[in-house]
Each structure stands twice: as C-alpha cells, then as structure tokens.
Amino acid sequence: MGSSDAIIEIESVSKRYGAIDALRDVSLQIPPGVTGLLGPNGSGKSTLIKALLGLLHVQSGQGRVLDYDWPRDARMIRDHVGYLPEDDCYVAGMAGIESVALMARLSGLSGREGLRRSHEMMDYCGFGEERYRDVESYSTGMRQKLKFSQALVHDPSLLILDEPTTGLDPDQRIAMLRRIRNLATEHGKSVILSTHILPDVRSVCDHVVILVDGTVRVVDTLDNLSRPIEPTILVSIVGDATLFAEQLTRAGYTVNPDPETNGLRVEGIQAHQADQLWRLAAETNTSIRRLEPALNSLDQIFMDVASGKSMAKSDITPNAISRGAGHANS
Numbered sequence: 001m002g003s004s005d006a007i008i009e010i011e012s013v014s015k016r017y018g019a020i021d022a023l024r025d026v027s028l029q030i031p032p033g034v035t036g037l038l039g040p041n042g043s044g045k046s047t048l049i050k051a052l053l054g055l056l057h058v059q060s061g062q063g064r065v066l067d068y069d070w071p072r073d074a075r076m077i078r079d080h081v082g083y084l085p086e087d088d089c090y091v092a093g094m095a096g097i098e099s100v101a102l103m104a105r106l107s108g109l110s111g112r113e114g115l116r117r118s119h120e121m122m123d124y125c126g127f128g129e130e131r132y133r134d135v136e137s138y139s140t141g142m143r144q145k146l147k148f149s150q151a152l153v154h155d156p157s158l159l160i161l162d163e164p165t166t167g168l169d170p171d172q173r174i175a176m177l178r179r180i181r182n183l184a185t186e187h188g189k190s191v192i193l194s195t196h197i198l199p200d201v202r203s204v205c206d207h208v209v210i211l212v213d214g215t216v217r218v219v220d221t222l223d224n225l226s227r228p229i230e231p232t233i234l235v236s237i238v239g240d241a242t243l244f245a246e247q248l249t250r251a252g253y254t255v256n257p258d259p260e261t262n263g264l265r266v267e268g269i270q271a272h273q274a275d276q277l278w279r280l281a282a283e284t285n286t287s288i289r290r291l292e293p294a295l296n297s298l299d300q301i302f303m304d305v306a307s308g309k310s311m312a313k314s315d316i317t318p319n320a321i322s323r324g325a326g327h328a329n330s
C-alpha cells in the first residue's frame, strides 16, 4: 500500500451477508478533513463504517486507519475514533452525564478525567441542566447531541458520524453542522459524515465519497465535483429574462434556466468576461442583480451516479484523490 497522508487507506474490501454483497472489492483512500459518505439506501455505507471500526468481520481486505493496521488493530482503531451510530445507544435509567462518563471510562479515561471531559463535551454540545436528566426523557435532538458528546469524549482524531442531523430542527441542525466544521478547522479533527442530506454535505464537507451497490463510484473534492464542465456563470436579473436569454444565445452562449435560483446559467463564459453580460443586458433593458460562478448541483451529481449514469469527464479530474475515483471498482 502506498504512503500518503490519507487517514484511511483500504484495499480490496469485500463483505457478504449470506447471498448479499454489501461491499464489493472496495479500495479507497480518504484524506484528512471532512468527508461526506453518500449513497442510496442499502449501498453499503453503514457496513463500511462498521467494517472500519472492526465491528463486523469482512471476507477480504486490508489497509490502515489512522496509524493502525486494519483490520488487525481494530481495538486500537476504536480507541482513536469517535463513532456516532445511527441508532440510539444508551443504558436506560442513566442520566445524560452518566452516559457520557460511562463512554469515557470505557475509552480508558480515569473517573475524574472522564467526568471532566464529559462536562466539557456536553457544554460544547449546548447541554444545560438537562444533562442530569434520565436519557429516556430526551428529545431526538438531545439524543443526537448526547451521541455526539459520547463520540467526542475521548478526544479522538477521527470522528465517524452516521446521520448526525437526522431528527434535528433547523436551528439544532445548523448548530450541529457548525460543531462538525469547527472540530475540523479549529481542532484538527477529521470527520466522516454519512448522510442522505445533501445540503449538509455542501455546507461542511471537503471531500465526497459516493457508494452505489457496494462499490465506490466517486471519490473527489467537493470543489472538483461542483465545477461545471464549461465555465458557467449564474445570472439573476430584473426584467424580461426571455429577451435577455435570446440575446445571449444570439451572442453564441448556451443558456439554461436555473430552477434553484430562477436565474439563468450562461455556459462558456469566464468570470473575467462578465462585462459582455452587462452590455447584452443593457441592450435588452434588463438589469443584472447578481452574477456568480455556477456550481454543479450535488443533487444532480448524486442522482446521476446513483442511477449509473457515467459522470462527465471533467467531473472527475486527474486530481481525484483516490484511485477509485470515477469508476466502479466492482
């Protein structure tokens, strides 16, 4: 296996449940930072996470997680990874603070240090006096924050979060995403975020991995994935969009409506050529309200990949960060 600064580097991982191939010869490198792990239901995300943590046995595969041999050193890996599972995991009858402190003890911290860290993490997650309440009385949002505190309590360098924003109200969701980003930028943590909520990926992730049917279909930076094939500018206007679009087409540009913003996507134009747009707008008595480089929609990328449509050439660049990038490794 080649040397790199990847936090996870695995090769030829296969996992079968009876007749079901949940992971098919997966090879993957994940760099430091925040990585979104995406895929349709049943694509193998949870299986991959559990395999990386040594929580299930794989039929084949080897590699490294952080500085540890995988799967041989699974116990050491678990000591250095914080895991937020999708399902609730608490012992009934315990208060929130006790649940976090228990996780600290299980991770090897002393009672005193574990309790100190537990309070610190619950403070970080916005818990007040409710930390002393029985976890069974917690709302979904509080349970997510509890799991987050538990995942963080032993100060792991890598966090694996399985659907951490599910069930959160909009304010709580924003707060959770801020915490995730903050852990990466201010505390040097790496994060793997498994989610179906694509705007969450857009707002916090540096990299994206897309699994489909147990194979890795995409590994790339969000920036690369978001960059359109042709330089494209998104224009929001005040006035008659039809007239303006016709003028742009006559001038040789490809113009498409942008459903997300109700603006126009003008293809084949670089940002520094935008003065042409102002001129054409003036000719059609249209006012430009906003101009910005257009990005590929993550929803579209995801749908294309999930439906087996091959990605456009420039969607996967030569800088793709994994040898698995851009092709199914089935």
Ligand SMILES: Nc1ncnc2c1ncn2[C@@H]1O[C@H](COP(=O)(O)OP(=O)(O)OP(=O)(O)O)[C@@H](O)[C@H]1O
Residues within 6 Å of the ligand: 017, 020, 021, 022, 039, 040, 041, 042, 043, 044, 045, 046, 047, 048
């Ligand atoms: N314990 C199990 N026994 C048998 N089959 C399983 C088991 N766990 C998962 N599978 C199957 O393995 C495949 C991958 O499942 P997995 O839960 O890893 O997908 P996922 O991408 O996490 O799905 P979701 O987004 O719905 O959580 C699916 O076909 C699933 O039905």
